[in-house]
Amino acid sequence: MAVFMMVLGLFFLVICSCTALLRWNEVRYRKKGLPRGTMGWPIFGETTEFLRQGPNFMKNRRGRYGSFFKSHILGCPTIVSMDPELNRYILMNEAKGLVPGYPQSMLDILGKCNIAAVHGSTHKHMRGALLALISPTMIRDQLLPKIDDFMRTHLNSWDNRVIDIHQKTKEMALLSSLKQIAGLESSSMAQQFMPEFFKLVLGTLSLPINLPGTNYRRGLQARKNLVGMLRQLIQERRASKESHHDMLGGLIKIDDNKYKLTDDEIIDQIITIMYSGYETVSTTSMMAIKYLHDHPKVLEELRKEHLEIRGRKRLEDPIEWNDLKSLRFTRAVIVEASRLATIVNGVLRKTTEDMELNGFVIPKGWRIYVYTREINYDPFLYPDPLVFNPWRWLDKSLESQSYFFIFGGGTRMCPGKELGIAEISTFLHYFVTRYRWEEVGGDKLMRFPRVEAPNGLHVRVSSC
Template sequence: MAFFMVFLVIFLLLLCISSALLRWNEVRYRKKGLPPGTMGWPVFGETTEFLKQGPNFMKNQRARYGSVFKSHILGCPTIVSMDPDLNRYILMNEAKGLVPGYPQSMLDILGKCNIAAVHGSTHKYMRGALLSLISPTMIREQLLPTIDEFMRIHLSDWDNKIIDIQLKTKEMALLSSLKQIAGSDSSTISQAFMPEFFKLVLGTLSLPIDVPGTNYSRGIQARKNIVSMLRQLIEERRASKETHQDMLGCLMKSEESRYKLTDEEIIDQIITILYSGYETVSTTSMMAVKYLHDHPRVLQELRKEHLAIKEKKRPEDPINLTDLKSMCFTRAVIFETSRLATIVNGVLRKTTEEMELNGFVIPKGWRIYVYTREINYDPFLYLEPLSFNPWRWLDKSRLESQNYLFIFGGGTRQCPGKELGIAEISTFLHYFVTRYRWEEVGGDALMKFPRVEAPNGLHIRVSSY
């Protein structure tokens, strides 16, 4: 009986302390003009609920407070906007009191010079340097031949095997990018680079608490290891004085380029290229395989397009820019996969001054989460939005140019590598569907938030076509 009374007293005391902490955090962020909402716990806020419940958390908060509400996620007070018109305004008007507002974990791990962290003239300069690497001319003359050669080899030995397509597309996206960045040198660092990069990716979406064993701590250490590898590669190239026709070679030609970058900027630029392309390319490729398996009519139409391209070429002829331009249905499949799977849920901005949005007053230094996920399922924009229907994208004038298409970002922050990513996925699909047929094994489960992933892998049995 005495033990029970002690337990009850401790429980009531903890309950009182918890209630007091929650109340204190609400009062702390109470300010006239702010949108309604809840702030959760001190330090942690509502991050746990956000990461666990994902879209349901957002929908529940919108049902309670409207399409614009306050919260505290990923370590900072945040205004969440689920209003399509406000989202469009924010994305199109970055300079007007708004700058990128990515989580501290992402900024720490990707580096202070990465294109997502900078703004103003620095962003313009860094974006120019990046675009010079992935211009249409670079894609046609250097990057596409490299991608084609890589995809042929990567997909060469899948026949009569059970493979984890999630793992294979992750390896594909990273190793293909490494090949474009470092050319023949990529083979010497790829095995050591890969596990460190995977830890870096996990660390970017975590609470910035540097405690051993956390994703953030592992991500910080992975960044240090990757920076060391890249710095050594740069020093070796400088010492050899050889000319390299790859992205790193272009970045190092500072005396010939209008974009002169320091070694630190070069390294952050490389990490940015790898990070920004990795998740979108790997996940879109995996989900395209999944959706094609589940929709035989779509697969039949896609295969028809690629077999027609293959028939016009010799076996050794690579995919070229003309072939890419003819892949209209393939492009539609990629767009529909990105829309339905929702690889990117939204983007973050930060206020540089107190500002008014939709009648609410947002304090200086707060983040705004432009949550675009639900737009992808809006029945007013997409007929039968939960159906996988690539044909809807064949009318490019209506869909690719519509005002609320944010699957590749928006405004001056629209993904600069959009066309390169589409080229990679298209080339992968070309060799995959013309070489193989496949069936799923194991009924592996999929998660859609905070990342689209199969926790236990996505296994398929592959046979020759």
């Protein structure tokens, strides 16, 4: 009986302590003018619920507090905005004190000079350096030939095999990006680079708790290893004084480079380019294969478009710039896959001063999560929003409507959008003209915080 009473007492003590902690954290962030919401636990906030419940977390909070509420996620007190008009205002007004506000884990692992972290004149300079690397002329003359050569070779070994298309598109996106950046050296770097890069990606969306075994600690160590590899490559390039027609060559070139960067800035720029391209290209490619498998009429139309191009070429002829520009339906498939899968759920901003938004006062230093996911399923913008219908995007005006946030918005519109579309289009060209495929097993997809297949997405591939 005494043991039972002691256990019961400990149970009530734990309950009381937890209640007190939750109450203390709510009082701590109860400032006049803030919107309603809950803050969860000290330090951890509501991160666990946010990552586990995803869109349902957002919908439940909106049902209780409206489309503008407070929370505490990924280590930061955060305002969540689900209002399309307000989201557009926030994305278009960086100059008014709304700067990038990515989680500390992402800033630490991608680097303090990464283009997503800087703002003002520094952002303008870094963006200029990036745009010089991925302009339409650069894509046409330097990057597309590398992409075509890589895709043509990379897909050679897929015939008559059961493959995990989730893993294969991850490898494809990373290795293609590495070839565009490091050119000839990419092959020798790839085996050592790839596992470290995958650890870095996992660490960017984690609580910034630097303890052994955490994704954050692994991400920091992976960054350190990648920085060492890239710094050595830069030093070797500078010592050789040879010309290299790749992204790294463009970044370290001294002559006629108005956007000259330090080595640290170059390294952070490279890591950010690879991170951004890897996430979007790999996931969109995987989901395009999934949707094409599930919608035979869409696949038939897409394959017809690519066979028309292939019919005008010899077997060894590459995809060229004019071919890409003619792939209207392929572009529509890529944009529709991005919309329906919601590859990017939203973006984060941070206040540089106390400011009023939507009738509330947001304190300096708070994050604002511009949550754009729900716009992708708005029936007024997209009739039958849960249907995979690429034909809707053949009306080009849809890409220019006010609430088109699939590739970001304002001055932070994804600078690599056209390069990513070129990569996915080239991948699809060689995949659908060479192969047919069928799914093997009922592999499940996870939609939040990343779109991924935890146990893989397996398909049996055979020649057309």
